[in-house]
Amino acid sequence: MKRRHFIQQTTAATALAGLGALNLQSCVSNRKHITILHTNDVHSHIDPFGPNDKRNPNKGGVARRASLVENIRKENPNTLLLDAGDIFQGTPYFNYYGGELEFKLMSMLNYDLATIGNHDFDNGIDGLYAQLPHAKFEFVSANYDFSNTVMDTHVKPYKILVKDGVKIGVFGLGIQLDGLVDKQMYKETVYHNPIEVAQDMSRILKEEESCDLVICLSHIGYHYKNSPDRASDLNLAKATKNIDLIIGGHTHTFLPKPTVAQNSEGKNVLVNQVGAYGLYLGRIDFYFEKGKPLYSDSTTIIV
Amino acid sequence: MIKNSLLLVLFLSIAYSCKEIPNRVEGSRLEINDSITLDKEIENFISPYRDNVNKNLDSVISYAPETYSKSNGEFNTAIGNLMADAVYNESNPVFNKRTGKNIDFVILNHGGIRAIISQGNITSRTAYEVMPFENSVVVVALKGKQINELFDYLSKAKRAHPVSKQVELLLDKDYNIKKALVNSKPVSEDETYYIATNDYLYNGGDRMTFFHPNDSLYTLDYKIRNVLIDYFKRKDTIRPKIDNRFTKLTAE
Secondary structure: OHHHHHHHHHHHHHHHHHHOOHHHHHHHOOEEEEEEEEEOOOOOOOOOOOOOOOOOOOOOOHHHHHHHHHHHHHHOOOEEEEEOOOOOOOOHHHHHHOOHHHHHHHHHOOOOEEOOOHHHHOOHHHHHHHHHHHOOOEEEOOOEEOOOOOOOOOEEOEEEEEEOOEEEEEEEEOOOOOOOOOHHHHOOOEEOOHHHHHHHHHHHHHHHOOOOEEEEEEOOOOOOOOOOOOOOHHHHHHHOOOOOEEEOOOOOOEOOOOEEEEOOOOOEEEEEOEOOOOOEEEEEEEEEEOOOOOOOOOOEEEO | OHHHHHHHHHHHHHHHHOOOOOOEEEEEEEEOOOOOOOOHHHHHHHHHHHHHHHHHHOOEEEEEOOOEOOOOOOOOOHHHHHHHHHHHHHHHHHHHHHHOOOOOEEEOOHHHOOOOEOOEEEEHHHHHHHOOOOOEEEEEEEEHHHHHHHHHHHHHHOOOOOEOOOEEEEEOOOOOEEEEEEOOEEOOOOOEEEEEEEHHHHOOHHHOOOOOOOOEEEEEEEEHHHHHHHHHHHOOOOOOOOOOOEEEOOOO
16 A cells, blocks of 8 residues: 555655656656565475474475566566575485586576575585576676686676666675585685675675665575674674675575565664475665665665 | 746656656565465476476385484484484495495594484385485495594583494583493504495584594495495384493482
């Protein structure tokens, strides 16, 4: 209801501005609505859980996710669909087809970007590389240096997507591989400190590339209760600025709603993660005035 | 007059159009459940893949009289014992044929048991659920000193990391090692032992650092999952039990 009210209001304002002077347009015509949809740690869960499953009966499934995404895109064409990694491993589909089906389906759902999780190395970096022809979407990772691997040039640190004139900068972050993934699997992939890289990335995207929205697609984990100082999304939020949204993965954290965290300047930043296995789709809607800060004292956050 | 009303419109439009509409950010979580209709195109695309996988996976290869879970047991579990013993039984003939030697015992990790074995029919799918990862069996030649480090690791880990039945490790009530036997004999520091594990743990997974340095490594090219499938096929009914291979004394 509220949304409809808002849309009517903008239309009226735009019409009035049209009657008035042209130079007023900057005042009124820069209202934008961007929708971000996201998944993480789907782990090859293509089919829904069966009716007899003890934990998640009848939940999940790519064919349902496809319908949901399509309906939302109809509602707002200015929608991005992102995945925060660990696409691979968890059902026999991966063991039989090596990730081919996962990538083909994500392409059919028109995913825009994904980052790389530790399990995406499970068939080795060569196994990941072999599936790339099936992915019509791109990969971002800013703290994995793939220079000396087959993945070189196939993963960008960040990507800028433009929707309705809004520049959306998305950068990726991956988890420390040493001790988690066999070196024979990730080979010469070099891991860099995600927090430091994120400080750099957010500056580049906000200041040099003048992005209106900055999104971090992270697979470093939401928070580690037993190692609170380990790099995590909550620590990342605290230690950086100019990030508007952190979409997380790895810890399979089922957040009922996004966390509103505070960045190094005390400004808001949303952190979200939707557990695992494609049981949920995360949705963030930004309604904002292009050219002005997204989060200010007057910004309403409804979570 | 006309001029005035035009100005008024202009003024109003300035006043109205420049009124700030606050920015709004909304976040929600949408559950994917059976109230959402299937996308037909996607469903049709998946279906030949699904049929092929199911045909392979759903043939019955064994039977479980009970449900076995890794959370059932403190220092050894029926399901963990089954996995470690299966690795021993299936890998030792391969290892022996190649080297003329025998495996002394097997160590795996508790976290590597990825699902329960449910009471009822066991299919290849069960093996995929319990062991979705592609890890393979490796055999490492270790000195007795490192075997002691391995036991020390187990005593500190306080978890039911699976070991095969050739081991008898007993902790006192303070988690100190009270008895440590391999094939019923105490560990001899200078002797060489052949330990089977998986390549993930060999490379330091779960902080198992005691595999390095070593005298030699034998890669069997035998996936743990295939070990389980072969083991199940050999058994009409599995009957794993919790036993005394890794235990701790409780306070008196």
